Amino acid sequence: MKMLGLILALYVAAAVQTSVADSLAIGPIVPEFLPALALMLVLYRPVTSSLVAAGAIGLLADLLGPGRVGPGGAALVLVGMALQAALARVGRNALVRGLLLLVGLAGWGAIDALAGRWLGAPALPIGALLGRVLAMAGLTTLLCAPVLLVVHWLTPGRLHAPAGLA
Amino acid sequence: MMLVLLAAGLAGLSLAPPGAFASVRDLVSRALLPAQQTLLAGRAGLASGRDCVAGWFGSSARLAELEKQVAELREENERYRRELGVLGAQAASADRDQRLLRPGAIDAGVLGRQALAFLADRRLIDRGQLHGVQPESLAVAARLVVDRGDDHRTAIGQRATVNAGVWGRVVQVGQHTSTVQRLTDTNYRDVVRLGAADGPRGIVEGTGEPLCRVRLIETTVPVAVGDVVLADARDTVAGSLAYGRVVRAERNVGASHWDIWMEPAVPKETPARLSLLQLELNPARVAGKP
Numbered sequence: 001m002k003m004l005g006l007i008l009a010l011y012v013a014a015a016v017q018t019s020v021a022d023s024l025a026i027g028p029i030v031p032e033f034l035p036a037l038a039l040m041l042v043l044y045r046p047v048t049s050s051l052v053a054a055g056a057i058g059l060l061a062d063l064l065g066p067g068r069v070g071p072g073g074a075a076l077v078l079v080g081m082a083l084q085a086a087l088a089r090v091g092r093n094a095l096v097r098g099l100l101l102l103v104g105l106a107g108w109g110a111i112d113a114l115a116g117r118w119l120g121a122p123a124l125p126i127g128a129l130l131g132r133v134l135a136m137a138g139l140t141t142l143l144c145a146p147v148l149l150v151v152h153w154l155t156p157g158r159l160h161a162p163a164g165l166a
Numbered sequence: 167m168m169l170v171l172l173a174a175g176l177a178g179l180s181l182a183p184p185g186a187f188a189s190v191r192d193l194v195s196r197a198l199l200p201a202q203q204t205l206l207a208g209r210a211g212l213a214s215g216r217d218c219v220a221g222w223f224g225s226s227a228r229l230a231e232l233e234k235q236v237a238e239l240r241e242e243n244e245r246y247r248r249e250l251g252v253l254g255a256q257a258a259s260a261d262r263d264q265r266l267l268r269p270g271a272i273d274a275g276v277l278g279r280q281a282l283a284f285l286a287d288r289r290l291i292d293r294g295q296l297h298g299v300q301p302e303s304l305a306v307a308a309r310l311v312v313d314r315g316d317d318h319r320t321a322i323g324q325r326a327t328v329n330a331g332v333w334g335r336v337v338q339v340g341q342h343t344s345t346v347q348r349l350t351d352t353n354y355r356d357v358v359r360l361g362a363a364d365g366p367r368g369i370v371e372g373t374g375e376p377l378c379r380v381r382l383i384e385t386t387v388p389v390a391v392g393d394v395v396l397a398d399a400r401d402t403v404a405g406s407l408a409y410g411r412v413v414r415a416e417r418n419v420g421a422s423h424w425d426i427w428m429e430p431a432v433p434k435e436t437p438a439r440l441s442l443l444q445l446e447l448n449p450a451r452v453a454g455k456p
Contacts, residue, residue: 011198015201048168064198069187070180
Protein backbone atom coordinates (compact mmCIF):
# COMPACT_ATOMS: atom_id res chain seq x y z
CA MET A 1 0.00 0.00 0.00
CA LYS A 2 2.78 2.38 0.87
CA MET A 3 4.59 1.40 -2.28
CA LEU A 4 1.47 2.11 -4.34
CA GLY A 5 1.17 5.50 -2.70
CA LEU A 6 4.76 6.26 -3.46
CA ILE A 7 4.37 5.26 -7.11
CA LEU A 8 1.29 7.41 -7.38
CA ALA A 9 3.06 10.36 -5.78
CA LEU A 10 5.96 9.83 -8.12
CA TYR A 11 3.70 9.78 -11.16
CA VAL A 12 1.96 12.96 -10.09
CA ALA A 13 5.24 14.68 -9.32
CA ALA A 14 6.63 13.72 -12.71
CA ALA A 15 3.52 14.96 -14.52
CA VAL A 16 3.55 18.22 -12.59
CA GLN A 17 7.26 18.70 -13.25
CA THR A 18 6.87 18.25 -17.00
CA SER A 19 3.65 20.23 -17.51
CA VAL A 20 3.07 22.79 -14.79
CA ALA A 21 6.49 23.59 -13.34
CA ASP A 22 7.26 26.19 -16.01
CA SER A 23 4.21 28.23 -14.99
CA LEU A 24 5.54 28.29 -11.41
CA ALA A 25 8.98 29.44 -12.50
CA ILE A 26 10.39 32.80 -11.55
CA GLY A 27 12.46 33.88 -14.47
CA PRO A 28 14.98 31.14 -15.27
CA ILE A 29 14.47 29.47 -11.84
CA VAL A 30 12.29 26.38 -12.26
CA PRO A 31 11.23 24.29 -9.25
CA GLU A 32 12.33 20.65 -9.12
CA PHE A 33 9.59 18.48 -7.66
CA LEU A 34 11.09 15.03 -8.30
CA PRO A 35 14.26 15.62 -6.26
CA ALA A 36 12.11 17.26 -3.60
CA LEU A 37 9.93 14.16 -3.42
CA ALA A 38 12.98 11.96 -3.15
CA LEU A 39 14.48 14.03 -0.33
CA MET A 40 11.18 14.21 1.56
CA LEU A 41 11.03 10.44 1.35
CA VAL A 42 14.54 10.27 2.77
CA LEU A 43 13.71 12.75 5.56
CA TYR A 44 10.45 11.06 6.64
CA ARG A 45 11.55 7.45 6.10
CA PRO A 46 15.18 7.50 7.09
CA VAL A 47 15.87 3.90 6.04
CA THR A 48 18.08 2.38 3.38
CA SER A 49 15.26 1.61 1.04
CA SER A 50 14.44 5.31 0.92
CA LEU A 51 17.90 6.05 -0.39
CA VAL A 52 17.49 3.40 -3.10
CA ALA A 53 14.15 4.89 -4.00
CA ALA A 54 15.74 8.34 -4.05
CA GLY A 55 18.28 7.05 -6.54
CA ALA A 56 15.55 5.69 -8.74
CA ILE A 57 13.64 8.95 -8.56
CA GLY A 58 16.79 10.81 -9.51
CA LEU A 59 17.22 8.48 -12.44
CA LEU A 60 13.66 9.24 -13.54
CA ALA A 61 14.35 12.96 -13.22
CA ASP A 62 17.42 12.56 -15.46
CA LEU A 63 15.35 10.67 -18.03
CA LEU A 64 12.82 13.51 -18.10
CA GLY A 65 15.52 16.12 -18.40
CA PRO A 66 17.71 17.07 -21.36
CA GLY A 67 21.02 16.24 -19.75
CA ARG A 68 22.94 13.03 -19.10
CA VAL A 69 21.27 10.13 -17.34
CA GLY A 70 22.77 9.17 -14.01
CA PRO A 71 24.37 12.18 -12.26
CA GLY A 72 21.10 13.31 -10.75
CA GLY A 73 20.39 9.87 -9.32
CA ALA A 74 23.85 9.56 -7.90
CA ALA A 75 23.65 13.01 -6.36
CA LEU A 76 20.36 12.22 -4.67
CA VAL A 77 21.80 9.07 -3.10
CA LEU A 78 24.81 10.92 -1.75
CA VAL A 79 22.81 13.91 -0.53
CA GLY A 80 20.26 11.60 1.01
CA MET A 81 22.94 9.84 2.99
CA ALA A 82 24.20 13.16 4.31
CA LEU A 83 20.70 14.28 5.24
CA GLN A 84 19.98 11.15 7.17
CA ALA A 85 23.19 11.59 9.08
CA ALA A 86 22.32 15.17 9.86
CA LEU A 87 18.79 14.26 10.82
CA ALA A 88 20.07 11.98 13.54
CA ARG A 89 21.99 14.84 15.08
CA VAL A 90 19.87 17.99 14.76
CA GLY A 91 16.36 16.83 15.50
CA ARG A 92 13.30 15.99 13.54
CA ASN A 93 10.76 18.72 13.80
CA ALA A 94 9.13 20.25 10.74
CA LEU A 95 11.39 23.28 10.65
CA VAL A 96 14.53 21.17 10.76
CA ARG A 97 13.25 18.91 8.04
CA GLY A 98 12.38 21.96 5.97
CA LEU A 99 15.85 23.38 6.34
CA LEU A 100 17.39 20.02 5.56
CA LEU A 101 15.22 19.82 2.48
CA LEU A 102 16.49 23.23 1.39
CA VAL A 103 20.09 22.20 1.97
CA GLY A 104 19.55 18.87 0.28
CA LEU A 105 18.06 20.44 -2.82
CA ALA A 106 20.90 22.92 -3.02
CA GLY A 107 23.43 20.09 -2.67
CA TRP A 108 21.75 18.00 -5.30
CA GLY A 109 21.49 20.93 -7.69
CA ALA A 110 25.13 21.82 -7.23
CA ILE A 111 26.37 18.27 -7.78
CA ASP A 112 24.14 17.78 -10.78
CA ALA A 113 25.15 21.10 -12.34
CA LEU A 114 28.85 20.58 -11.74
CA ALA A 115 28.64 17.04 -13.08
CA GLY A 116 26.94 18.28 -16.19
CA ARG A 117 29.54 21.01 -16.59
CA TRP A 118 32.25 18.40 -16.26
CA LEU A 119 30.57 16.15 -18.83
CA GLY A 120 30.58 19.00 -21.37
CA ALA A 121 27.15 20.46 -21.08
CA PRO A 122 27.01 24.22 -21.77
CA ALA A 123 26.97 25.97 -18.44
CA LEU A 124 26.95 29.34 -16.84
CA PRO A 125 29.83 30.71 -14.81
CA ILE A 126 30.27 28.96 -11.47
CA GLY A 127 28.96 31.89 -9.47
CA ALA A 128 25.82 32.24 -11.56
CA LEU A 129 25.34 28.51 -11.54
CA LEU A 130 25.50 28.24 -7.77
CA GLY A 131 23.24 31.26 -7.45
CA ARG A 132 20.63 29.59 -9.59
CA VAL A 133 20.98 26.39 -7.64
CA LEU A 134 20.34 28.20 -4.37
CA ALA A 135 17.36 30.02 -5.87
CA MET A 136 15.96 26.77 -7.19
CA ALA A 137 16.32 25.15 -3.80
CA GLY A 138 14.58 28.02 -2.08
CA LEU A 139 11.71 28.16 -4.58
CA THR A 140 11.15 24.41 -4.49
CA THR A 141 11.20 24.30 -0.69
CA LEU A 142 8.71 27.13 -0.56
CA LEU A 143 6.35 25.42 -2.98
CA CYS A 144 6.69 22.10 -1.15
CA ALA A 145 6.20 23.60 2.30
CA PRO A 146 2.46 22.82 2.42
CA VAL A 147 3.12 19.23 1.38
CA LEU A 148 5.90 19.04 3.93
CA LEU A 149 3.59 20.18 6.68
CA VAL A 150 0.88 17.72 5.67
CA VAL A 151 3.34 14.85 5.56
CA HIS A 152 4.76 15.90 8.91
CA TRP A 153 1.29 15.98 10.41
CA LEU A 154 0.44 12.58 8.98
CA THR A 155 3.57 10.90 10.37
CA PRO A 156 3.93 11.91 14.00
CA GLY A 157 5.18 8.48 14.95
CA ARG A 158 8.26 9.00 12.83
CA LEU A 159 9.54 11.81 15.00
CA HIS A 160 11.70 9.52 16.96
CA ALA A 161 12.31 6.79 14.39
CA PRO A 162 15.90 5.74 14.37
CA ALA A 163 17.96 6.65 11.31
CA GLY A 164 18.66 3.71 9.09
CA LEU A 165 22.04 3.99 7.55
CA ALA A 166 23.77 1.35 5.59
CA MET B 167 28.82 0.74 1.17
CA MET B 168 26.07 -0.58 -0.97
CA LEU B 169 24.67 2.88 -1.31
CA VAL B 170 28.03 4.24 -2.36
CA LEU B 171 28.21 1.58 -5.03
CA LEU B 172 24.71 2.49 -6.08
CA ALA B 173 25.71 6.13 -6.42
CA ALA B 174 28.78 5.15 -8.38
CA GLY B 175 26.75 2.98 -10.68
CA LEU B 176 24.32 5.76 -11.35
CA ALA B 177 27.15 8.15 -12.00
CA GLY B 178 28.63 5.62 -14.40
CA LEU B 179 25.47 5.73 -16.47
CA SER B 180 26.39 9.28 -17.42
CA LEU B 181 29.28 7.90 -19.44
CA ALA B 182 26.89 6.15 -21.80
CA PRO B 183 26.38 7.64 -25.24
CA PRO B 184 23.75 10.39 -25.32
CA GLY B 185 21.28 8.38 -27.42
CA ALA B 186 21.49 5.25 -25.32
CA PHE B 187 18.42 6.01 -23.27
CA ALA B 188 16.29 7.48 -26.02
CA SER B 189 13.85 4.58 -26.04
CA VAL B 190 13.51 4.70 -22.27
CA ARG B 191 12.90 8.44 -22.41
CA ASP B 192 10.25 7.90 -25.02
CA LEU B 193 8.59 5.26 -22.91
CA VAL B 194 8.54 7.48 -19.85
CA SER B 195 7.16 10.42 -21.87
CA ARG B 196 4.34 8.29 -23.20
CA ALA B 197 3.52 7.03 -19.74
CA LEU B 198 3.22 10.58 -18.46
CA LEU B 199 1.21 11.86 -21.40
CA PRO B 200 -2.30 11.33 -19.95
CA ALA B 201 -1.46 13.07 -16.70
CA GLN B 202 0.25 15.88 -18.54
CA GLN B 203 -2.76 16.46 -20.79
CA THR B 204 -5.06 16.50 -17.80
CA LEU B 205 -2.92 19.01 -15.98
CA LEU B 206 -2.58 21.20 -19.07
CA ALA B 207 -6.32 21.18 -19.63
CA GLY B 208 -6.85 22.16 -16.02
CA ARG B 209 -4.36 24.97 -16.34
CA ALA B 210 -6.05 26.26 -19.48
CA GLY B 211 -9.40 26.15 -17.72
CA LEU B 212 -8.05 28.07 -14.77
CA ALA B 213 -6.56 30.68 -17.08
CA SER B 214 -9.85 31.01 -18.94
CA GLY B 215 -11.75 31.36 -15.71
CA ARG B 216 -9.30 33.94 -14.46
CA ASP B 217 -9.63 35.93 -17.69
CA CYS B 218 -13.41 35.70 -17.49
CA VAL B 219 -13.48 36.95 -13.93
CA ALA B 220 -10.98 39.68 -14.72
CA GLY B 221 -13.03 40.66 -17.74
CA TRP B 222 -16.21 40.68 -15.71
CA PHE B 223 -14.71 42.90 -13.09
CA GLY B 224 -13.13 45.01 -15.79
CA SER B 225 -16.44 45.31 -17.64
CA SER B 226 -18.24 46.11 -14.44
CA ALA B 227 -15.66 48.71 -13.56
CA ARG B 228 -15.78 50.12 -17.07
CA LEU B 229 -19.57 50.14 -17.02
CA ALA B 230 -19.62 51.91 -13.69
CA GLU B 231 -17.14 54.44 -15.00
CA LEU B 232 -19.22 55.08 -18.13
CA GLU B 233 -22.43 55.40 -16.12
CA LYS B 234 -20.73 57.90 -13.90
CA GLN B 235 -19.59 59.89 -16.94
CA VAL B 236 -23.12 59.82 -18.38
CA ALA B 237 -24.56 61.08 -15.11
CA GLU B 238 -21.99 63.86 -14.98
CA LEU B 239 -22.68 64.87 -18.58
CA ARG B 240 -26.42 64.92 -17.98
CA GLU B 241 -25.99 67.07 -14.95
CA GLU B 242 -23.73 69.41 -16.91
CA ASN B 243 -26.26 69.60 -19.78
CA GLU B 244 -29.05 70.38 -17.37
CA ARG B 245 -26.98 73.10 -15.81
CA TYR B 246 -26.18 74.61 -19.22
CA ARG B 247 -29.85 74.41 -20.15
CA ARG B 248 -30.84 76.29 -17.02
CA GLU B 249 -28.14 78.87 -17.59
CA LEU B 250 -29.23 79.27 -21.20
CA GLY B 251 -32.81 79.74 -20.12
CA VAL B 252 -31.81 82.30 -17.56
CA LEU B 253 -29.59 84.14 -20.02
CA GLY B 254 -32.27 84.10 -22.66
CA ALA B 255 -34.85 85.44 -20.25
CA GLN B 256 -32.41 88.08 -19.07
CA ALA B 257 -31.66 89.12 -22.65
CA ALA B 258 -35.33 89.32 -23.57
CA SER B 259 -36.07 91.14 -20.38
CA ALA B 260 -33.22 93.52 -20.96
CA ASP B 261 -34.43 94.13 -24.47
CA ARG B 262 -37.94 94.76 -23.29
CA ASP B 263 -36.74 96.85 -20.47
CA GLN B 264 -35.01 99.18 -22.92
CA ARG B 265 -38.03 99.92 -25.08
CA LEU B 266 -39.92 103.18 -24.52
CA LEU B 267 -43.24 101.69 -25.56
CA ARG B 268 -44.47 98.26 -24.61
CA PRO B 269 -47.25 96.48 -26.53
CA GLY B 270 -50.34 95.12 -24.88
CA ALA B 271 -53.78 93.88 -25.83
CA ILE B 272 -57.18 93.84 -24.24
CA ASP B 273 -59.95 91.53 -25.12
CA ALA B 274 -63.13 93.22 -26.30
CA GLY B 275 -66.53 91.72 -26.88
CA VAL B 276 -68.51 92.73 -29.95
CA LEU B 277 -71.92 94.11 -29.03
CA GLY B 278 -74.81 92.78 -31.04
CA ARG B 279 -78.01 94.68 -31.94
CA GLN B 280 -79.89 93.74 -28.83
CA ALA B 281 -76.99 94.81 -26.67
CA LEU B 282 -76.71 98.10 -28.51
CA ALA B 283 -80.43 98.76 -28.19
CA PHE B 284 -80.29 97.98 -24.50
CA LEU B 285 -77.37 100.30 -23.92
CA ALA B 286 -78.91 103.06 -25.99
CA ASP B 287 -82.16 102.85 -24.04
CA ARG B 288 -80.21 103.29 -20.87
CA ARG B 289 -78.28 106.15 -22.41
CA LEU B 290 -74.98 104.38 -21.84
CA ILE B 291 -74.05 105.05 -25.43
CA ASP B 292 -74.91 107.92 -27.76
CA ARG B 293 -76.78 107.14 -30.89
CA GLY B 294 -74.13 109.15 -32.60
CA GLN B 295 -71.56 106.56 -31.73
CA LEU B 296 -73.49 104.18 -33.83
CA HIS B 297 -72.54 106.17 -36.92
CA GLY B 298 -72.00 103.66 -39.60
CA VAL B 299 -73.21 100.84 -37.41
CA GLN B 300 -76.44 99.15 -38.37
CA PRO B 301 -77.37 96.86 -35.56
CA GLU B 302 -80.60 95.93 -37.29
CA SER B 303 -78.73 94.71 -40.32
CA LEU B 304 -77.89 91.09 -40.61
CA ALA B 305 -75.23 91.73 -43.20
CA VAL B 306 -71.56 91.67 -42.38
CA ALA B 307 -70.95 94.94 -40.60
CA ALA B 308 -68.17 97.30 -41.72
CA ARG B 309 -68.13 98.78 -38.22
CA LEU B 310 -68.62 97.14 -34.89
CA VAL B 311 -69.20 98.39 -31.39
CA VAL B 312 -67.13 96.74 -28.69
CA ASP B 313 -67.52 96.82 -24.95
CA ARG B 314 -64.25 98.59 -24.22
CA GLY B 315 -64.08 102.36 -24.01
CA ASP B 316 -62.20 105.12 -22.31
CA ASP B 317 -62.51 103.24 -19.05
CA HIS B 318 -60.11 100.67 -20.53
CA ARG B 319 -57.71 103.17 -22.09
CA THR B 320 -59.07 102.52 -25.55
CA ALA B 321 -57.92 105.16 -28.02
CA ILE B 322 -58.64 106.09 -31.62
CA GLY B 323 -56.26 104.39 -34.01
CA GLN B 324 -55.73 101.24 -31.97
CA ARG B 325 -55.75 98.17 -34.17
CA ALA B 326 -58.26 95.43 -33.64
CA THR B 327 -57.06 91.90 -34.36
CA VAL B 328 -58.46 88.41 -34.60
CA ASN B 329 -55.91 85.59 -34.18
CA ALA B 330 -52.95 87.86 -35.05
CA GLY B 331 -54.67 89.08 -38.20
CA VAL B 332 -55.73 92.73 -38.49
CA TRP B 333 -59.47 93.13 -38.49
CA GLY B 334 -59.64 96.90 -38.34
CA ARG B 335 -59.05 100.00 -36.26
CA VAL B 336 -60.78 101.93 -33.46
CA VAL B 337 -62.38 105.05 -34.92
CA GLN B 338 -64.55 106.29 -32.06
CA VAL B 339 -64.20 105.96 -28.30
CA GLY B 340 -66.92 106.39 -25.70
CA GLN B 341 -66.81 106.03 -21.99
CA HIS B 342 -67.73 102.36 -22.01
CA THR B 343 -67.76 101.38 -25.68
CA SER B 344 -65.78 101.97 -28.86
CA THR B 345 -66.43 101.73 -32.57
CA VAL B 346 -64.11 99.59 -34.67
CA GLN B 347 -63.83 100.06 -38.44
CA ARG B 348 -63.19 96.98 -40.56
CA LEU B 349 -60.24 97.01 -42.98
CA THR B 350 -62.53 96.52 -45.99
CA ASP B 351 -64.37 99.74 -45.17
CA THR B 352 -63.99 102.37 -47.91
CA ASN B 353 -62.40 104.86 -45.53
CA TYR B 354 -59.82 102.45 -44.14
CA ARG B 355 -56.12 103.17 -44.80
CA ASP B 356 -52.95 101.76 -43.26
CA VAL B 357 -49.23 101.36 -43.98
CA VAL B 358 -48.16 97.85 -44.88
CA ARG B 359 -45.10 95.84 -45.92
CA LEU B 360 -45.19 93.44 -48.84
CA GLY B 361 -43.61 89.98 -48.58
CA ALA B 362 -41.71 90.40 -45.33
CA ALA B 363 -41.36 92.64 -42.31
CA ASP B 364 -38.65 94.57 -44.16
CA GLY B 365 -40.29 94.38 -47.58
CA PRO B 366 -41.37 97.33 -49.72
CA ARG B 367 -43.85 99.71 -48.09
CA GLY B 368 -47.27 100.40 -49.47
CA ILE B 369 -50.76 101.50 -48.44
CA VAL B 370 -53.66 99.13 -47.92
CA GLU B 371 -57.07 100.65 -48.49
CA GLY B 372 -60.54 99.30 -48.07
CA THR B 373 -62.82 99.31 -51.10
CA GLY B 374 -66.10 98.31 -49.57
CA GLU B 375 -65.61 95.00 -51.33
CA PRO B 376 -64.34 91.74 -49.86
CA LEU B 377 -60.86 92.44 -51.32
CA CYS B 378 -58.65 95.36 -50.35
CA ARG B 379 -56.21 97.24 -52.55
CA VAL B 380 -52.50 97.65 -51.90
CA ARG B 381 -51.09 100.75 -53.53
CA LEU B 382 -47.78 102.52 -54.02
CA ILE B 383 -45.78 99.36 -54.65
CA GLU B 384 -43.40 100.27 -57.45
CA THR B 385 -43.31 98.11 -60.51
CA THR B 386 -39.60 97.55 -60.03
CA VAL B 387 -40.45 95.37 -57.03
CA PRO B 388 -41.27 91.72 -57.75
CA VAL B 389 -44.79 90.82 -56.68
CA ALA B 390 -46.37 87.39 -56.83
CA VAL B 391 -49.75 85.95 -55.97
CA GLY B 392 -49.59 84.57 -52.46
CA ASP B 393 -47.20 87.18 -51.10
CA VAL B 394 -48.09 88.06 -47.55
CA VAL B 395 -49.04 91.61 -46.62
CA LEU B 396 -47.98 92.69 -43.14
CA ALA B 397 -48.60 95.72 -41.00
CA ASP B 398 -45.57 97.96 -40.74
CA ALA B 399 -43.64 96.71 -37.66
CA ARG B 400 -42.41 100.18 -36.80
CA ASP B 401 -45.96 101.26 -36.45
CA THR B 402 -47.17 98.33 -34.43
CA VAL B 403 -44.26 97.94 -32.01
CA ALA B 404 -45.63 94.50 -31.17
CA GLY B 405 -44.21 93.01 -34.34
CA SER B 406 -45.64 92.22 -37.73
CA LEU B 407 -49.37 91.63 -37.94
CA ALA B 408 -50.85 89.92 -40.96
CA TYR B 409 -53.19 91.86 -43.15
CA GLY B 410 -53.68 89.24 -45.82
CA ARG B 411 -52.29 87.75 -49.01
CA VAL B 412 -51.97 88.96 -52.58
CA VAL B 413 -54.60 87.30 -54.76
CA ARG B 414 -54.13 89.40 -57.88
CA ALA B 415 -51.40 91.66 -59.20
CA GLU B 416 -51.36 93.63 -62.43
CA ARG B 417 -48.79 95.90 -63.97
CA ASN B 418 -50.20 98.14 -66.64
CA VAL B 419 -48.02 99.41 -69.42
CA GLY B 420 -46.42 102.70 -68.49
CA ALA B 421 -47.65 102.52 -64.89
CA SER B 422 -45.15 103.17 -62.14
CA HIS B 423 -46.97 101.13 -59.47
CA TRP B 424 -48.61 97.75 -59.24
CA ASP B 425 -52.36 97.19 -59.02
CA ILE B 426 -52.59 94.68 -56.20
CA TRP B 427 -55.66 93.07 -54.67
CA MET B 428 -55.39 91.56 -51.24
CA GLU B 429 -57.60 89.05 -49.50
CA PRO B 430 -57.86 89.78 -45.74
CA ALA B 431 -56.38 87.25 -43.35
CA VAL B 432 -59.35 87.45 -40.99
CA PRO B 433 -62.57 85.51 -41.63
CA LYS B 434 -65.42 87.25 -43.39
CA GLU B 435 -67.87 86.53 -40.57
CA THR B 436 -68.36 89.09 -37.86
CA PRO B 437 -66.26 87.98 -34.91
CA ALA B 438 -67.66 87.66 -31.43
CA ARG B 439 -64.54 89.08 -29.81
CA LEU B 440 -61.63 91.31 -30.84
CA SER B 441 -58.25 92.11 -29.37
CA LEU B 442 -57.48 95.80 -29.14
CA LEU B 443 -53.75 96.50 -29.32
CA GLN B 444 -52.59 99.17 -26.92
CA LEU B 445 -49.29 100.86 -26.19
CA GLU B 446 -48.00 101.88 -22.83
CA LEU B 447 -44.90 103.62 -21.60
CA ASN B 448 -42.13 101.46 -20.22
CA PRO B 449 -41.92 102.29 -16.52
CA ALA B 450 -38.22 101.50 -16.50
CA ARG B 451 -37.64 104.21 -19.08
CA VAL B 452 -39.79 106.84 -17.47
CA ALA B 453 -38.95 106.10 -13.87
CA GLY B 454 -38.01 109.21 -11.96
CA LYS B 455 -39.43 111.57 -14.57
CA PRO B 456 -42.20 113.87 -13.45
